[in-house]
Amino acid sequence: MPLDFPAGIDRATIVERFRRVRTDSEALSAPLSPEDCLLQSMEAASPVKWNLAHTSWFFETFILTSHAPDYEPFHPDFCYLFNSYYNGVGDRHPRDIRGLVSRPSLERVYAYRKHVNEAMTAFIEKADEKTLAAILPLLNLGFAHEEQHQELLVTDLQHAMSFNPTKPVVYEDAGAGERNAAPEMRWRRMEGGLCDIGWDGDGFAFDNEGPRHKIYLHPFELANRPVTNAEFIAFIEDGGYETPDHWLSDGWDAVQAEGWKAPLYWCKDGERWRQYSLFGEREIDPHAPVCHVSHFEAAAYASWAGARLPTEVEWEAAASLFPTEGRFMKEGAPRAPAPAPEPQGDELLQLFGDVWEWTASAYLPYPGFAVADGAVGEYNGKFMSGQMVLRGGSCASPERHLRVSYRNFFPPDSRWQFSGFRLARDIN
Known part of the structure; x- marks a missing residue:
């Protein structure tokens, strides 16, 4: 290591x-x-x-x-x-x-x-x-x-x-007041071809980030920013949680069993949506990335929007072109996701440090992956079943963890992490 x-x-x-x-x-x-x-x-x-x-x-x-x-x-x-x-x-x-x-x-x-x-x-x-x-x-x-x-x-x-009816404020939000509008969603074209994926640097990385290996990518497009709260509200208002058309079978089962009507921590106050966080309950910022959604919700939205989720290989290949700047947790103070700045050209925004981004990839070992000897080998390898990969890191992620190769993983119905998504689409 x-x-x-x-x-x-x-x-x-x-x-x-x-x-x-x-x-x-x-x-x-x-x-x-x-x-x-x-x-x-x-x-x-x-x-x-x-x-x-x-x-x-x-x-x-x-x-x-x-x-x-x-x-x-x-x-x-x-x-x-x-x-x-x-x-x-x-x-x-x-x-x-x-x-x-x-x-x-x-x-x-x-x-x-x-x-x-x-x-x-x-x-x-x-x-x-x-x-x-x-x-x-x-x-x-x-x-x-x-x-x-x-x-x-x-x-x-x-x-x-979140179960406390007094909606307690636990932390002061270091990013409070950032209310700029989200930029227009644009598409970054990736030509595909043979690329290298995985960690091979000199610093620390978890064992599941390697070995570095080659993989072929077909051309695709990736959205320049994550999906926002306002965009997800449009999905809700169009009956997104009420019809099975865009849902994976297990996802629709979860909607029915759990009674999902919106992302976790959301509630309706008259005509306005509010969301609980450790900074207290607030009106939802329409321009911030939607978060606390499951892989099932992300995939359903993507289908509804005529797109799809990127694979983790597509995500890493695209993210490798941009620096790892983000709004991470630092010095014991978590932050909330915030809207993206205006893009410069065709750059990708908010790749690191706002929301974990669900991918379409199951959490599996890379070619040549070997579990470490002893009990410490149980750290990552034994969880490579039944989970989906997220990339990028969230506002609750420590600064040191923001790197293009970092692979997080959770079951597809998980919603309590700061998990959002961005869209991808094929190039025909």
């Missing part, structure tokens, strides 16, 4: 990187009460307290217990309570009832974090160079893992808070 520290071993830099990622997690939880931190609103979402403990468990299990001979685990029960899905490590507490674990207390979880922080810092500072060089891939994975859980902490918390 590539390293963030390829040129020698700078211990101070590694310690600072560790400290920063740990501090960012705690900044996100700082405005919350102990009661907030225990909430679990569905099986797919975890309590804030569990996320804070699990990220500590990861460093404890894969680095300290395995590589620091003098390390003493914080508590023998924590390996069971805060293991997520690593069968190679041992048994784990059922995922769907994590919110019932009122003890250990939040205070005790913070003590656990402090214990792990001190042990990790001492280990990095004192380990011999050979040992430290050998575990750098695990350190980098641990940093990226905690950053992923920062994003999950935000999205899981929003889902839980």
Whole structure:
């Protein structure tokens, strides 16, 4: 796995990187009460307290217990309570009832974090160079893992808070007031041909982003920006949720079973649509990208619009032509998606850092992909079934994760992430 520290071993830099990622997690939880931190609103979402403990468990299990001979685990029960899905490590507490674990207390979880922080810092500072060089891939994975859980902490918390009838404000929106109009949707022509896909850089990337390989693309067109709220409202008002014509079979079943009438967190106030977020309930910005939609909703809209979703290969090939600038989560403060600026020529807008973009691609291994040895090999590979790929990163994604090769994946009915989409179409 590539390293963030390829040129020698700078211990101070590694310690600072560790400290920063740990501090960012705690900044996100700082405005919350102990009661907030225990909430679990569905099986797919975890309590804030569990996320804070699990990220500590990861460093404890894969680095300290395995590589620091003098390390003493914080508590023998924590390996069971805060293991997520690593069968190679041992048994784990059922995922769907994590919110019932009122003890250990939040205070005790913070003590656990402090214990792990001190042990990790001492280990990095004192380990011999050979040992430290050998575990750098695990350190980098641990940093990226905690950053992923920062994003999950935000999205899981929003889902839980949405059930509170007082519609609480949790964070101040750093992007409030940005109300510019969305530019006209335009189409960027891609000629196709043989192209290279996947990661092969010098920095960190997850194992599922490679190996880099060649693939042939047919010519296609990609929309210059994601679909907006106003455009999706037109789909709703045209009976999009009321007729099966444009829906995949499983998608229409989900509409019927779940009673979907609009994206998640939307509600109708007279003639106006409103949406709940961690910044409180607000009137929907018609120019911002639609988000909190499933793959099924994205595909149905695309069919209704006479287009389709891009494949992940098409998305990456097009995105490779543009820089990774976006409105990502930074310094413990999530942001809301905002309208795109006016395009310059035929550039693509909002590829990174507003909404995750659903693709038409199932989450599968690239040619030559190999699962890593040991329990850490369970990180990505075993989920390559029954899920769809999203690309680009959202406003809740950490800055370091915004790159063209990053592959996110969720079941096609998932809606609680900041997930939107852009359109593609074939060139005949």
